[in-house]
Amino acid sequence: MLIGGLIVNSVLTVRAAASLVRCRRRHGSSGGWRHGWLGDAVIVCRRVPVLRRWVGPDTAAWVRRSTMTVFVVLSLLAAATVTSAQAIGERWTDPLLIAWFLLVAATSNLVFCVISNAVAGFIARPPRTRLRRIGEASVVAGCIAISVARAFRDVLWSVFGSGSLTSVPALVALTLGAGLSPSMITAALLLTCTRSASPRDRDGAASA
Structure with a gap:
């Protein structure tokens, strides 16, 4: 029953994501960033007396400019909650293990925020510089590589290491090393592609 429910949920998620992507493409690359859900959220918050003083157009503009900062803060807060519950429930006493779990949970949350926002457009972001993108x-x-390395840590350790993965420093080195390499490769590939692109292509990418 659990597997069947996950299959149905996965199919519905893919269908909804495809519909959202098609809807966002209709706005065009130049004006698509103006359409988001943040304005609707501000309207709702303005109707709540407690939030009326704190939420307004200036707040929405700041969130659009600092979307990545907002995602990082939310990811860390959610990860801290999960890590605290895990550490208390499992009676962890190793600071390195707790810090590793906090980092892994935060990276997973950050991936979810960025990708879901790119697909659904919750927060419409203004054009960014090439280096920032x-x-x-x-x-x-x-972050994706860290999550994958965490899920398949035993398989990866059997390839690069020997014996069972029982050391916390080895676990940290394996997962963070697996995340650092794809990050650097991605940066190098994108830098190479943007340098080789024509000025017209770069202008179109900057407005996306």
Whole structure:
């Protein structure tokens, strides 16, 4: 029953993601960033007396400019909650293990925020510089690699190491090393591609 429910949920998620992508393409690359859900959220918050003083157009503009910062803060807060519950429940006493779990959970949350926002357009982002877009893409690639390395850590350790993976420093080195390499490769590839692109292509990419 659990597997069947996951299959149905996965199919519905793919269908919804495809519909969202098609809807966003209709706006065009130049004006698509103006359409988001943040304005609707501001309207709802303005109707709540407690939030009316704190939420307004200036807040929405700041969130659009600092979307990545907002995602990082939210990811760390959610990861801290999960890590605290895990450490208390499992009675962890190793600071390195707790810090590693916090980092892995935060990177997983950050990937979810960035990718879901890119697909659904919750927060419409203004055009960014080439280096900033490359940096964000590299961070996301590294975070994805960390999650994959965590899920398949025993398989990866059997390839690069010997014996069972029982050491916390080895676990940290394996997962973070697996995340650093794809991040650097992604940055190098994107830098190479953008340098070889024509000025017209770069202008179109900057407005996307």
